[in-house]
Amino acid sequence: MSTSARRRLLRDFKRLQNDPPSGVTGAPMDTNIMVWQAVIFGPDDTPWEGGTFKLTLEFTEDYPNKAPSVRFLTKMFHPNIYADGQICLDILQNQWSPIYDISAILTSIQSLLCDPNPASPANSEASRLFNENRREYNRRVREIVEQSWVDE
Amino acid sequence: MSRKRSSDTPIIDASTSDSFDLSASALHTPTESQLKNRPKLRVRIKKFHGVAHWTWNCGDDDDDVCGICQSAYEGVAPGAKYPGDECPVVVGKCRHYFHLQCITTWISTRNSPTCPMCRQEWDLGVETSRDDGNN
Ligand SMILES: [Zn+2]
Numbered sequence: 001m002s003t004s005a006r007r008r009l010l011r012d013f014k015r016l017q018n019d020p021p022s023g024v025t026g027a028p029m030d031t032n033i034m035v036w037q038a039v040i041f042g043p044d045d046t047p048w049e050g051g052t053f054k055l056t057l058e059f060t061e062d063y064p065n066k067a068p069s070v071r072f073l074t075k076m077f078h079p080n081i082y083a084d085g086q087i088c089l090d091i092l093q094n095q096w097s098p099i100y101d102i103s104a105i106l107t108s109i110q111s112l113l114c115d116p117n118p119a120s121p122a123n124s125e126a127s128r129l130f131n132e133n134r135r136e137y138n139r140r141v142r143e144i145v146e147q148s149w150v151d152e
Numbered sequence: 153m154s155r156k157r158s159s160d161t162p163i164i165d166a167s168t169s170d171s172f173d174l175s176a177s178a179l180h181t182p183t184e185s186q187l188k189n190r191p192k193l194r195v196r197i198k199k200f201h202g203v204a205h206w207t208w209n210c211g212d213d214d215d216d217v218c219g220i221c222q223s224a225y226e227g228v229a230p231g232a233k234y235p236g237d238e239c240p241v242v243v244g245k246c247r248h249y250f251h252l253q254c255i256t257t258w259i260s261t262r263n264s265p266t267c268p269m270c271r272q273e274w275d276l277g278v279e280t281s282r283d284d285g286n287n
Pocket residue numbers: 218219220221222223229230250251254
């Protein structure tokens with residue numbers, strides 16, 4: 001079945017393969033192009049280095065006029081990521097634009113890892129430690145990184 | 153010359169009649185009668201294939217695709233069946249280009265229309281003209 005959302009997702013997939021952004025990867029499920037699995041690698045020279053964080057992206061027929069719903073499957077510790085993996089990121093909410101594609105979404109989430117937005121805390125403990133005790137915050141992030149290797 | 157049409161006739165059928173007079177006199181200024189009787193190159197065009205190229209006049213946008221559907225401006229936007237006049241490209245006051253169908257769908261989801269590229273208020277500029285390649 002070809003819809004404009006599916007057609008656009010195929011183009012996103014081609015683009016992701018031909019021009020892969022560094023540190024992120026993703027592919028649709030074999031059975032359903034509307035659901036994608038993705039991995040974001042923790043950026044080097046940051047506490048996130050070495051982590052492999054899995055996400056799932058669910059698109060609706062309104063894509064690209066509506067943002068997909070994106071959720072981390074890997075347990076995270078980050079000021080803007082809820083306990084259930086949902087991400088508080090403006091471009092996935094009110095700052096969404098239909099010119100974004102999957103590469104742009106994944107790259108934005110990757111940069112959010114090291115650059116939290118203190119204005120929209122989703123995890124109050126991570127938020128507090130990030131502001132008040134960066135050493136402890138980094139230690140907790142390293143824990144998450146190590147757990148990400150075990151998560152299957 | 154035959155006027156019979158068949159699909160594999162050559163596109164241009166040229167034939168010459170008479171023979172050239174290559175004697176020295178023929179190389180001098182021709183007389184009236186020589187002009188009348190000079191060999192003629194006759195060309196009869198039996199058929200031709202017209203190939204036209206067109207692009208939308210989209211300024212010097214560095215990308216050739218509509219940012220929303222990621223299809224070429226000359227391609228077919230979702231909701232349109234054929235490229236060209238049925239699938240026009242429009243420009244906003246901010247000079248950003250999109251397929252008419254694509255920007256219309258986007259705006260219909262918004263309370264206040266904004267350009268997907270620059271987030272400025274979207275205000276339709278003039279519909280772009282088609283550049284038929286003779287500039
Ligand atoms: Zn378009």
